[in-house]
Amino acid sequence: MRAIFGWLTAIAVVLGAGPAAATPVTVGEPKPLPPVAFETMDGAPADLEEFRGKVVVLNLWATWCAPCREEMPSLDELQAQFDPQEMVVLALSMDRAGPERVQAFLDEIGVTRLSVYRDPKAAATRTLKAPGLPTTLLIDREGREVGRIMGIADWAGPEAVAAVRSLLAGESLPGTQRAEGGGG
Structure with a gap:
């Protein structure tokens, strides 16, 4: 539990020092998420509920961001360290352009391990009250949000890996705390 808060605090410090200043990291009691619908890269309907039973790192992003x-790349490295049957990095693209553009970008940077989905209307940003991109939610096996980072983070770092391991072990976070990370 302390490890997860420590990880999020460390990321907040790193975020505040980087070129892409992040807004606060929010850590709190697990909270239920509203239904979040999106589509596969092939255009088939999908939703967050399909991932219940897994730890999910839900990253809202776009190729223009x-x-x-x-x-x-750090999200891809994080996924490489875990069994996708247990933990999934769900990269939810907000791009309005077709899936070809998203896939071309992923190919260009060599990202191959992420579960990539699309939300061309960016409905998830409104549903999840994400004020900007990237926004990443940590979701436990029960489908509850246990943490949120608004801004860039090093997901391949030891703190992120330790946090995911804690969630996989079923550890939850005590109380709501905030760690300041820089401008917004």
């Missing part, structure tokens, strides 16, 4: 582009 410079911090998102910078963050993608």
Whole structure:
């Protein structure tokens, strides 16, 4: 539990020092998420409920978002460290352009392990009250939000890996706390 808060605090410090200043990291009691619908890269309907039973790192991003582009390789590295049957990095693209553009970007940077979905109307940003991109939610196996980072983070770092391991072990976070990360 302390490890997760420590991880989020460390990321907040790193975020505040980086070129893409982040807004506060929010850590709190697990809270239910509203239904979130999106589509596969082939256009088939999908939703967040399909991932219940797994730890989910839900990243809202777009190819035109410079911090998102910078963050993608570390999300790919995070996924490489975990069994996708247990933990999934769900990269939800807000791009209005077709899936070809999203896939071309992923190919260009060598990202191959992420579960990539599309939300061309950016409905998830409104539903999840995400004020900007990238926004990443940590979701436990029961489908509850346990943490949120608004801005870029190093997802391949030891703090992020430790946080995911804690969630996989079923550890939850005590109380709501805020760690300041820089401008917004």
